[in-house]
Structures are given as structure tokens and as C-alpha cells.
Amino acid sequence: MRVILAGGGTAGHINPAIAIAQYIKKVDKKAEILFAGTPNGMEATLVKKAGFAFTPIEVMGFSRSFAPKEMAHNVNALVKVLRSKSRAKAIIKEFKPDIVIGTGGYVSGPIVLAATKMKIKTAIHEQNAFPGVTTRVLAKKVDIVFSAVEEAKEHLEVKNRFEVVGNPVRESVIMKTKSEARQELNLDDRMCILSFGGSLGADTINKIGADIIEWHYKQGLVNHIHGYGRLGKEKFPELLKEHHIDLNVTRDVKVSEYIDNMDTCLAAADLVICRAGAITISEIEATGKAAILVPSPNVTANHQFHNAMVLKKKNACILLEEKDYSKEKIIAIVKDLYNNRSKLTEISRNSASLAIFDTTKRIYDSILTII
Structure with a gap:
């Protein structure tokens, strides 16, 4: 051939x-x-x-x-x-x-x-x-x-x-189990949140990351992995200061510019917060994760919104458009999923059902x- x-x-x-x-x-x-x-x-x-x-x-x-x-x-x-x-x-x-x-x-x-x-x-x-x-x-x-x-x-x-x-989904994403991933990342069995805006980063995702970290980090409620991307290299530390977040007082939050072990982090996560790129969504489905999808409004024909809607119609994600974002809203969504694990599990199960x-x-x- x-x-x-x-x-x-x-x-x-x-x-x-x-x-x-x-x-x-x-x-x-x-x-x-x-x-x-x-x-x-x-x-x-x-x-x-x-x-x-x-x-x-x-x-x-x-x-x-x-x-x-x-x-x-x-x-x-x-x-x-x-x-x-x-x-x-x-x-x-x-x-x-x-x-x-x-x-x-x-x-x-x-x-x-x-x-x-x-x-x-x-x-x-x-x-x-x-x-x-x-x-x-x-x-x-x-x-x-x-x-x-x-x-x-x-x-x-x-x-x-x-x-x-x-x-197509990377084999490494499919093969990694949650227990293996958490052991590799030295995480316990508390809820794990993974948030990222891609290698470049995204201002809204970084604001969301800071909002959520401020909510949970002093209480030690969850493990949280956040990738702020190249564009957040200077901005994200400033966001942490604005939110009065001192990461030196917690081991539950892992922050980095680029997540180079995404397959492991995806496997470890219970909740993913990210953009709605096609390949990212396919990997979320393949790993059966609940996700809060925040489509980029700056892409051709608003195609990320359409990607996210495919999952939303099947209750396989929570869709949050940038124009609707507020600190109060995102914390309310995450708190609801934290307190209502059956809802988190249902979204995860629906997401997994879409995987090919x-x-x-x-x-x-x-x-x-x-x-």
C-alpha cells in the first residue's frame, strides 16, 4: 500500500x-x-x-x-x-x-x-x-x-x-490506571482536580485554577494539578498573590508551566477543567473523566463550543462559556461535584460511553x- x-x-x-x-x-x-x-x-x-x-x-x-x-x-x-x-x-x-x-x-x-x-x-x-x-x-x-x-x-x-x-488516542493515555498514576504522582485517594490551558496557557483557565485553589488549599480538601502554560509564566504567580495563596503551606497543589506527563495526570484525576479541543476531549472520554469544559472563543467558527456541546447533550460534561464565568460560579460548580460524588460518577460514566x-x-x- x-x-x-x-x-x-x-x-x-x-x-x-x-x-x-x-x-x-x-x-x-x-x-x-x-x-x-x-x-x-x-x-x-x-x-x-x-x-x-x-x-x-x-x-x-x-x-x-x-x-x-x-x-x-x-x-x-x-x-x-x-x-x-x-x-x-x-x-x-x-x-x-x-x-x-x-x-x-x-x-x-x-x-x-x-x-x-x-x-x-x-x-x-x-x-x-x-x-x-x-x-x-x-x-x-x-x-x-x-x-x-x-x-x-x-x-x-x-x-x-x-x-x-x-x-486517535495515545496508547499511553489508555493504558495507565488510576492507582498506578496516583502512586507515581505520590497522591492519596482524595478527589483530584486537573486543570490546564494547553502548552501556551489560557488566561481564563488560569483564573479558574487560582479561584479553585483558593477555595480548597487551606482545608486540604483535594489534590490539585495545574498547568499554567507559557503565557502564564509571569501572570499566574501574580494571580496566586492576588488570591492570597501561599503554596509553601500545602503539598496538595502541584503547579507547573507545562504538564509533560499528561497521560499520568489524566489517569489520576477525578475532575478535569480545560479547553474543548477535539483531541483533548477524546482523551477525556478514553479515560472516562468528568470535565468542566471552557471552550476557547478565539478559534475558527467557535468549533470548541460545538465539541463541548456534543458531550453536554449527553450529560458527559459541564459546559462553562467564558462569557458566563465568574469566581462564584466556578466554585459553586466544583463544590457541588465535591459534595455530590454520584453526580461526578454519572458524568464520568457518560463520558466513558462516548469513547472510541x-x-x-x-x-x-x-x-x-x-x-
């Missing part, structure tokens, strides 16, 4: 592509796999680190602003789009794939479109409940649309097959049927 994978821009588009490639190589040692992505994007680094061949193609998105600077950006983007068509065709002609799979981001557009015109089998994988522009365009043309959730279909015009396959563990196998088995 010869496969071209195209996806980029964010880890949420790249890591699913890598997971698909790893599974294909696992079951078909002779498979030949090539990644196509932007030369300076995250994909160039992550793909090479994963040990796969990589070929560059330059594509960039358009700005919706009419400011002079953005207009210049759009002219440059248009030039790259036009050039990407011939580059995509050349990549496909040289590699001769059996199938081309796009996993999102602008870079997947020209490669998958070129493949459809060249009568090569194609598939795309959409991670979010509200599909991006590229997915909405390609869904009308590809042989198979793979989606993390059924709700995405409401926003697509699907020409051929539509299959719900979930999002064999995403890459489903994708592989399905593409075999068309090639």
Missing part, C-alpha cells in the same frame, strides 16, 4: 495523521508512506520526529480582514495556492499513491483535490464537531469522510461515504475496501 497523508497547522491535525501512519506500518510492514505539509509548519518537525518521509508544499490561509497588511497577506496566499496546484500534482505523479488522506488544515486541500482530479482514491478525517473550511470543500469530492462524531455530518455535503471513527478506542483500525479497514 502506498499512502500520502496531508495535514498541518496544528497538532490536532498532525497527530491524527501520524497515528494513522503508525497503524498502517504496524499491520503492513511493506507500506510506503509520505507526508505532505508546509516546510515551516509544526508538521515538518513532528513528522520527521516520528520517522516518516516528508515532502514540502507551500500553502497558507486567507485573512478576512481588509486592512492593507492583511490584503498583502492575501495576495501572497493566492500566489501560493496557485503554485500549490502544480506542486500537489507533481508530488502525486512521483509517489504514485494508492490513496491520499487529508487530516485537516489548509495544506490538505491542494493534495486531496489534485488526487480527486487524478482519479486516485481519497479520504479525509475531521476531528471537530464543526468541520473546518477545508473539510467542507473536500467532503463533496472524496471517497470517504471519516469523522470523530456524528454531529459533524450536519454541516457537510457528503458525496460518498461518511463514517464515525473517533479521534480503535480509530486507526477503523480507518485502515475502511480504506482497504476502496483500494
